[in-house]
Every structure is written in C-alpha cells, then in structure tokens.
Amino acid sequence: MTTTEAPPAEIGRPRTRKEDQHLITGHSTFTDSMVLPGMVHLAMVRSPLAHATITSIDTTAARKAPGVVGVWTGRDFPEQGGLACAWPITPDMKSPVHLPVPTDTVNHVGEIVAVIAARTKAEAVDAVELVDVQYSELPVVTDLAAARDGSAPVIHGDLGTNVSATWVFDSGAAGTGGDASAAIEAARSDPDQIVVERTFRQQRLIPAYMEPRSTVCDPNGAGDQITIWSATQIPHILRTMLTLSQGIPEGKLRIIAPDVGGGFGGKLEVTPEEVATIMVARQLGKPAKYTETRSETMMAAHHGRDQIQHLTMSARKDGTITGFDVDLTANMGAYLALVGPGVPILGAFMYNAIYKIPAYRFSCTNVFTNEVMTDAYRGAGRPEATFAIERMMDELATELGMDPIEVRRRNWIRHEEFPFTTVAGLTYDSGNYEEATDKALRHFGYDDLRAEQQRRRESGDRIQLGIGTSTFTEMCGLAPSRVLGSLSYGAGGWEAASIRMLPTGVVEVVTGISPHGQGHVTGFSQIVADRLGVPFENVKILHGDTNISAKGLDTYGSRSLAVGGIAVVKAADKVIAKAKTIAAHLLEASEDDIDFAHGSFTVRGTESSVTIGDIALATFTGHNLPDGVESSLDSEAVFDPENFSFPHGTHLCAAEVDTETGKVTIRKYVAVDDVGVVINPLLVDGQVHGGLAQGIAQALYEEAQYSADGQLTSGTFVDYLVPSAVDLPDYITDKTITPSTSNPLGVKGVGEAGTIASTPAVVNAVLDAVRQFGVADIPMPMTPARVWQAIQDGSTAAGSNSSSTGGAA
Amino acid sequence: MIPASFDYTAPTTLADALAALAQGGDDAKILAGGQSLLPVLKLRMAAPGLLIDLGKIDELRGVRMEGDTIVVGAMTTHHDVIADPLVREHLSLLAKTTEQVADAQVRYRGTLGGALAHADPAGDLGAVAVALDAQMRIAGPNGSRSVPASQFFTDYFTTALAENEILTGIAFDSFAGWGAHYEKFHTVSQAWSTVAVAAAVLVAGGTVTAARVALTNMGPTPIRARGVEAALIDGPASDDAVRAAALAATQGTAPVDDATAPAAYRSHLAQVLTGRAVLAAAG
C-alpha cells in the first residue's frame, strides 16, 4: 500500500452550494408547487379595519359562487384553539386570546374573518368579494407611548390595560454589577462626569422574504396521518405547537418544510393561515392549499423591531462609562406572537455590548396596539441593542469631543481579559476587538477619510462626508437550555442529528435544523466529509420533514451551525467510535493501537488499514463482526450548548450626504467580522453581504408605516423600499478568527452579524456628516426628505443660536 | 393576485382594434405592455370585461422618419426606443430618459404609448413629451387627430384620449445637436421619481440659445417650466446663471404633500434638480 497525500481539508473551502442547481434549473419544490389529487384552494376574507366588532357576516352569495366548496367564518370552527405564545416573559404577562379566525372582534387590518375553499384559486379569490361583513368600528391605538402610559383606549377589554408585561434586569440586584440608577444619579452631581440621555425610535420593519407563506394540508394520510407542507423555518416547533394549541395529537402530524424561500425570522411563527388551512382540510376531508399574495404578506405576516428606546449613560470625562440605563417600550402589535414578547428581552444581554460597564439596568415594557404582531426579524432584539449602544458611544464621543474609536477603546474588553463575565451576566468566551478594529481601520483608510472630511467641511462642499463606527458583538447559537429555562422560554435550545452509514459509501446525515436559503447542506457536507474522511459528494443532508428528522428545534438565532452543526459532529464521532471497535476486529489489533485519519483506521506503526466505508459495508453484510457488537454504525446525538457563542466585529461606514437634496450615498463600507472558524468562506460572505443589505435598509430605506386609523400605508414594494444591488455599495469584507471555546469546531454563527452591525454604522456616518449643521438626530429610515429637513432645521437652530449670542434682533 | 375574469382579443390591424373598442364600450380596455395595467387588474382596482391587446399590430410598432418628423409607434417598447438609431440621433432626451425607466424586464415589455396613456404623474416619459412639444397621434371611430403633449395630459392618470380612441404614435421634431439630460431623483433605484427634470438645451459659444425644460411629479400632470426656459435663453451656460434660472422651476407647480416627501421639499428639489439637469444637458 502506498501512502497517499491527505485530501485537502473541506473545512475552509469556498465550495459553491450543493443546493443551487436544483433551485436555479426550475426543479424547486416550494410549497405552492405542491399539487394533490382533489385539492381545494383557499382564499381569505380579511378585515379592512384595524379595530372593530364583527356585527354580521353574510356568506350566502359566496357559497353559491362558481367552484366554491365551502365558506367558513370563525364560528364555523368550533374546534379552533387560540394561537399560543411560547415565551411568557413574566408570570403575570397579559396575553389576549388569539383565534386564527376571530369570531367577534378584529384587532388589526388583515385579520382573517372568513375562509373560502374553491376548486381553483381564481374561483376562491373571486368569491372573496361576495362575502358581506358588517363591522362596528372601535377606537384604534397606534401610538406606543400612549399605549404604555394608559392614555389610549384599552384594546382588549378583558385585560384592562394595553401593557402586556414589564421585564427588568438590574445588575445591582443580580449581583453582576452596581446599581445603575445610583451611578447615574451620582454622575449628575459629579463635575468630572457627564450624563448623556437620548431617545431613539426603532421603526417597524417587514421581513420581505422572497417566497410568500404557503401551506398545503393533506388530512388523509395512512394511519390517520395529517401531512402539512409549509413555507416555515420551524417544522418541529410547528408540530409541537399545533398539538398544544389545536389539540391535534402530535403522533398524527407530519410537517414538511420543502424548499423554503427565505425567512429572516418572518417564518418563525405558527400562523393563523396554517391553522385555517388545516381546519378546512380536516372538515372537508380533502387536501387544501393556501398561498398568500405579497399584499397579504405585507399586511398580515408578522413584522419586526418597533420600539422606543430611552437611554441614559453616565461617563467620566475621559470617556469611561460608569452607568447605563435602558428603558424600552416594545410594540407587540394586537396579539403576542410565538416568541414576540421575548424578542426585545434577547437584547437585554447585549446593550452592554463589548464594553466594561460597571452598572446596568434594563427595563422593557411590552404594549399592545392595533397593528399586526411583531416577532423575530433577523437579529431579533440584538440589532436594536447594538443600535442603541453604538449610537450612544458616538453620542458620548461627540459630547466629550473625543474620537469615536478612542471612546470605544477606552471601554472595551481587552483580548487578554477573556473569558469575561459581563454586567449582564453572560460570560464571553473569546474575542479580540483590538485586532478586528485595527484591521478594519487599515482597510478603510481612516485617517485619509478624516482628512477628506475636513477638507470638504472647510470648502463648504455640497457633498459632505461622515464616518460611522460600529464595534459590535452578538450572542449566537441559541441557546443553552438552562438559560432559556431561566427566561421562562417554552422550549430548550439543544439540537439533534443522526448519521446513517449506507453500504455503498453514502453518508446520510439527518439534522433537526431547517435551512431556508443559508447553504447548510453544503456547509454540513464539508464538516462531515472532513470528520469521517469521506468525499464531500458522498454526504447527503436530510432535513425539514418530521418523519425523517423526528427531533429538532429548527433554524433561527444563528444557531444552525453553532448548535446543529455540533450535534452533527457529535453524531459523527459516535460513528467513528463504533467503527473503531469493528476496525480493530477486522485488522486483528487492539483498539488502543488503532488510529483514525482521513477516513481510514490504521494499526499504528503498520500499513495495515481499513476504510470507514469498508466497515459500513461490513456492518451491512454482518458476516464478520466481533461478538456482541451490533451490526450498525449509525448514530444519534443531541447537543445542548453550555454557552452562547459571541461573534464580533468592527464595521466602518463612510457616507456622503448631498446637502442640497439630503440623499445619502455609501461611499465605502468595511466589515471585519470574527465569526470564529470559517467552514465555507463563500457562504460566510454571502451571509454577511445579505445581512449588511438588510441592516443598511433599516438605516436608510425601509419602514412599515401605519396611519392613525391603523391602515398599513406601506403595503407594497412601491412604498416599502427594499434596496437592490444597485442601491448598495461594494462591501470590503475581511475577518479575524478567534475560535469559540464553547464548541469543538470553534464556530460562532454568522447569519445575523451583518444586520446587527451595519445599521448604527450607517446612521453614525450620516450624523457625523451633518452634525456640523446643528443636527442632533435623524429618525430611521434616513430618507432624503428627512436628512434635508434636518439640515434645514439644524441650520436654522444653529443660526438663531449664533444670532442670539451675537445680540442681533 | 388574480384579476377578475375578462375576455381577450388580439387584433392584427388598427381598424380591427378600433372596432373591438367601439363594440366593447366602456367595459373594454386597451392592453399594451401590461406593466401598469396588469398590477391594477391583479389588485382588483379595475375589472374590465374585455382586454384588447395591441401587441400583434405591426403598424403601431417601431420608429420612422416622416419628412423632418420622427414618429415613434405607440407600441414601441422602452427597450426598442433606447436602441433605435433615429431616437439616439434626434431625440437623445427620450433615449436618456427611457434608460432610467424601471428595470430591464419592465423595459422589454412596457411601451412608450402605454406609459403616456397611463399618465402616472410620477412616470418619467410625460415630461419628455411635454418638453419636446410632441404631437400625440390618436385614432378613433371618426378618423385621426393630433393633440399636442401640452394638452394631452389633463389630470392624475387622465388624458385627452376618449374611451373609444387609441394612441397610435408620438411625433417629434428633430432635436439633433441639442444637449439633453434627465435628472431623476428617487430613494432606491426601483422607486418612482420623487421629482425629476427633463432638459434639452442648445448652447452656442457659452450662451444658451434654446431650452426645453419639463418637470415630473410636481403636479397632476407633467409641467413645462417655461419660466426657467425664459430665464435661461440668451444667458450664459454657467453654474451661477443656470442655478439662478432654475429657481423659477416652482412656478405653476402643485406638488403633493405626503409623509415620504413634503411639498416644500419637492419644490426645493425641483429647483436643485432643474439646475443640475440643465447644466448636465449643456455639457
């Protein structure tokens, strides 16, 4: 036997995606592509009003319409249970009943009031117009502050209030730091300190995934099986929640998430539409399909963000932070979504970010309004937190006349201080903020851009330049089950995997995560190829069907690699351990003398070896196995992380502001991310690029707007401005690699990093360009009109200031 | 997003199309590229009983010279307008503006006639027709007529076309040798114009000798900025002079006031963009 060169490591290779050929050659299997014999098509009659009593529904004409098979109002579904919220953040949290098809009252525009089933989709849609619903209007609440302070009418009368819950973390009480209120009070009377107080608005965003939501339900499976295909991120959670909320025995439910076209958290939901489709299919005893229109996505699928952030920071005049108080008002919408109440709370652990803040208090009040529910959207709580702290770092720098990078340096955790337990009680295992920042500054050409900025200011150039910084971290790999338990979350945070070693050399890997565009099939194939020493092409990843992947907790919170990938590694290690026993037997050696590398078991010091594929075949034939050893290499594993992972990075943005029109153009964007060990740089760059696009979009373009009477006025892509490649800059991306110490691959998670980091970098840059005109803040999105108006108002304010000091009349 | 059901016919001659339109009455609607009409139907904001597709009528497509006049067939797609050598030589303002309409997919289907007949105040091509004094050629049951662009646009989404008429072509004088520029201001590339300005100028020895300026989305219809034109003519094509002349751009405008762009902001933009458009056109 000749010694062969080790195959190139798969981990770290920029493999193109295994998934793509199927998707881009027209062979995709999205839920809406599903056609079943006898299937009926559904259309929804939705409320045009934000808050009203349903006084009558006349379905007579619709029932007689061509092709119509049935029409249901809420009262026709006596079996419907309220949709469940899985995250009661406090024991006394108030939660209204959320019926999939309400019977008496509608609480936001777009709620379903009747469901139509017809032989074709077109016939169902035609019949929608024939349903006559009479409403009696109720007062509409859209103002967060009024919902919180009690001045608005109560939406859910039985709750007696529009406040759902208030959740508080106080580092003094928790023993993780000092008393923030006391620290800030002390600072107010200390001549060596300053107190910076700001209020920011996190606008509402719409997770604009490409594939609208869609569900197909076949109620007629063998053995009473109900099969549900759904465009969801969470087939496993959907299954459990359908049992808990609708009383369908879990054993009857098979959920399949086929190809799913994006989610960004927007498909982390158990939706009224899914339940309505299942109820109709079961009542008719026929398969049923519902696919929403884009207008329905915008209006009725959950939104993200939507908070008022009131922030108070105290610091010494050298820039050292002494206390930080965060007071949030978070808009839940009309009901509590699946994990909606917990989304702002996820941020609670991130407002202190990478800084050594000695005293910290966080309080979040969740309120109801007559708007669609909010829930996870890329980053979920952490972009809001990062925005707040990174904006405050720039505000502090401005107040103190310091360089924003220098203020950050003064406060951040130094690389030799890891592991570091923060004031929020998390232990950051690793990181190197100095290195990432230095690298970013080099790519950016910081000093040159500052010089150009100065020149433009002095010459009064029409185009002003600003520089924005965001040195961020995030908690990824959701989540250690014990931590979730301490936050009253309704599930664990582990992930499951199993591996089947087929006799022909194929390795089937079953994972409990549920990819919907990320490229996990490719990345996981690389991991398994390396671990088991088999060709990349021989690895097959199975997911997204609860009959195949029976156990799992799905994909969100940058968890798929950092938790799901580790479960796969654990399962692979079990395969190796089992194979080693058989290898020793076949090679007639002691197990202690066997080494495993590159797919082969070798007797140490000899050339005698056997491959893992040979052993898989040996377990298939079972002809020659050691006594008492089962004839299988297959394995299962569950991984529950002991800690989160903490990706971090430094993002720098140079923005040009056209002072005549207010238009912002991003001139240069540098993102140096530390996501730990990189499995596939191409996938990582893809995640960073897409994340940046969404974060920049929050800063500059996107906003879901409601009128005072609760109408969504940004209900199409003409008004809800999603940027395209033309609108976004070329990104300069680079990385530092500080492996995570909390998992064997050293990986951290990258799905949300770009979104979390970029919004404050852009906003800080724009403000840096226009502060000279007396502008203190510009609400997001920083549209040209708003930027121009701020410059006008700021100049006026600055002008009137100087004239009053000058004594002019 | 499924329209209410409708009948469909695709005549091959203008005469047949007019006959179908006469027969269909106010329940019939012309279908050109469908880029504006189909969204309206899918959102069920309209439900015509009959669509008359002009797509198979060759005589309505293409660009031709008639003496000194350039005639663009109503059914010429945006893509074909941009590529056409006659347009490029004589009507560079039309070519440059059409390049900025929507995206390549829309430009392959959308037509000049459809865009003008649709008369969206935020649409870009109306300003070109108005600036260049185009003649809108219209066929109806009683023969043909020609309406100047300045009288064609009457209100939001409303034109001088009667229900039984078809826009057949748009006739322009030659503007060969003129400098031209379309200054379009929008928040993202896919968005419609917040405000935009079409400008064509002739400059001789640093002096503006002729100028055409029109505004998009500064009122219910495209608006000819005659005050700007008057202020430019015989003046220097200099930065200061042009920007001073551009201040007249708000004359006679009535911009909408909404959350994305307050009226005062649009008025300000009209002045700034007019200055930029004219300076760019003057090269």
Ligand SMILES: Cc1cc2nc3c(=O)[nH]c(=O)nc-3n(C[C@H](O)[C@H](O)[C@H](O)COP(=O)(O)OP(=O)(O)OC[C@H]3O[C@@H](n4cnc5c(N)ncnc54)[C@H](O)[C@@H]3O)c2cc1C
């Ligand atoms: C995503 C998107 C972005 C766009 N962005 C822009 C943009 O930035 N700028 C811009 O200017 N436009 C834009 N448009 C509109 C585009 O220019 C359309 O092509 C144009 O508005 C309509 O042309 P059409 O040929 O598709 O007409 P259709 O949609 O077929 O018809 C439009 C209307 O005109 C009537 N009509 C059409 N032809 C005639 C005729 N010959 N005689 C009488 N009536 C007729 C129809 O009955 C209908 O009422 C955009 C469209 C889309 C879909």
